[in-house]
Amino acid sequence: MDPMTRLTAARRRTDALTAARRLIVDRGIEAASVRNVAEEAGMSAGSLRHIFPSHDDLFIALLEDAEATTRARIAEVDRRTLAAREAGRSVDFRQVALELLMQIEPFGGGGGTGGTRSELLAQLAVLTANPGNGRLARIRRQTGEAIDGLCADVVRGLAAASGVSVDVAAGALELRLLVDGIALRALENPDFGEADASRILAGALDRLAPRR
Incomplete structure (x- = not known):
């Protein structure tokens, strides 16, 4: 496949996911x-089927796309932090921890952090809508485990940077519940x-980890 064909295929996939997301949110x-979805994306149903052979494939791609985007945002924070350290600049891990957690909150768009409410x-x-779908359940579980892992890493790093003893499991659970609650609050209240x-x-x- 030549580069232009690959670019076109990637663009059509992105257009289809954007269309599906817009339909779900609006209607x-x-x-969806x-x-x-095909009409909203400006393509034929056959073309959409070529990209996503089944409805499940489309929905799974929506979830995987969101997860990949979040991972990329987190990796970018890690990259900037590492670059600062390698350049000899001081790094406030508390600020880094806050920035990492904000990457999984729905305040993106318009220059904000994280994903978007939509x-x-x-x-x-x-x-x-698909609670019994095993493939979707697997992605949901993997995403949850990744967020749990991030919260635990934040607590461990915060404890090390602050020089205090912290119950990592309890602290990670507290952060996870808080992150989830903030996301739901953002959905129900646009002013938040x-x-x-x-x-x-x-x-x-x-x-x-109280400041010393």
Whole structure:
């Protein structure tokens, strides 16, 4: 496959996922039929079937795309942190921890941090509409485990940077519940913004490992 063909295929895949996400958010999960998604994406139903052979494949791609994007944002924070250390600049791990946690909150778009409310709404709609789907359940479990791991890493790093003893398991669970609660609050209240979430998470980090 030549580079231009690969680029076109990748673009059509992105267009299809964007269309599906928009339909789910605007009209509900039932609106994300093959015909509707294809029409919204400006392609034929046959072309969409070529990209995603089944409805499940489309929904799974939506979840995998969101997870990959989140991982990329987290990796970028790690990259900047490592670059700062290698350059001999001081790094405030508390600030790094806050930035890492904010990558999984829905305040992206318009210069904000993390994903977007629309992306999260689409993910929740897909998962709740297909609770018995084993493939979707596997992705949900993997995503949850990744978030749990991030929270545990944050607590361990915070404890090491602060020189205090912290119950990692309890601290990680507290952060995970807080992260989930913030995401749901952002969905139900458009006025709840990034600054609110950042302030709440910063307070939680200070409670877990008080400044000395």
